[in-house]
Amino acid sequence: MDLPHAAPRGASPHREHLGEHLGEHLGEHLDPGGGSPACRYHGKWNAFRFVEVAVTEAVQRRPRADGQRNRARILAAALRLFVERGPDVPFTEIAKEAGVGVGTVYRHFPTREDLIEAAYRSELDAVCAAAGELLEEMPPAGALRTWMDRFVDYWATKIGLTEAIRAVVAAGGNPFAQSRERLDDAVGALLSATAAAGVTRPEVEADDVVVSLSGIAMVAGVLEDREQAGRVLDLLYEGMRIRP
Structure with missing residues (x-):
């Protein structure tokens, strides 16, 4: 039966x-x-x-994927608006710029400080990830020099977020935690590749490069001639190269 x-x-x-x-x-x-x-x-x-x-x-994967896309749009919109208008941009305008509801913004970022810190860290994530991406796309020499330009752009965004980041620090946050270590790792990967290719001197220290780039980037924001910043980056790049 x-x-x-x-x-x-x-x-x-x-x-x-x-x-x-x-x-x-x-x-x-x-x-x-x-x-x-x-x-x-x-x-x-x-x-x-x-x-x-x-x-x-x-069914569960779909909301997670939608949530990740919404989060990325919110961060991109917030980054633009914080740089352009400062830390007090209403969440309603950030939501409109991102193409989501204001409730979605609050669901991902309950406080303004959470959103500011996440926006800064998203830009840090991007510049650090760019090192590996560039090494996959082009020879090591070109990857290093291209990344140096990308770092200056990152620093310009960081300067634009100064007022917003100050609000995070005042609330007890530390958006810069491990930033230098991560940048050192990104530069270290580029230098390892260029040294192995016989392009840069093996004794060049990643942190020395990060400090040098930071100084150039700080000055680049006040230069009237953007090409001058490129020429200064070229000088730094040439100083790292192996001479016959």
Whole structure:
């Protein structure tokens, strides 16, 4: 006598059909000769659970992906507006710029200080990640020189966030925690690649380069001639190169 087969409470007919279809194959695999009714039942049930879990995971992944995209849009919009208008930009305007509801902004960033710190760190993440990305896209020499320009752009954004970051520090935050170490790691990866390629001297220290770039970047913001900053970067770059 076959055991009664009842789908779990709340299961949709579509899921039940998938479970039965896969269960037949699973049951055949467990008992090629057709097997006992119990074996066929359990095969169908196990397959149903497989489909149930797979569908649930797919449904859960969608909100996470949407949430990540919304977060990235909020950070990009906040970064632009904080640099342009200071730390007091209303969340309603940030939400409008990002194309999301204001509730979505608050859900990701309950306080203004949270959003400011995350916006700064997103720019730090980008400049650090750029080192590896550039090494994948071009030879080490070009990657290093291109990244130096990218660092100056990062510093300009950091200067634009000065007032906003001051508000975070006043509230007890530390947006610069581990920033220098991460930048040293990024430069270290570039220098390792250029030294291995015979482009830069192996004794060049990553932190020395970060300090030098920081000084150039601070001055670059007040130079009337942007090309002058490029020429100063070229001088630093040439100072690191191996001479025949």
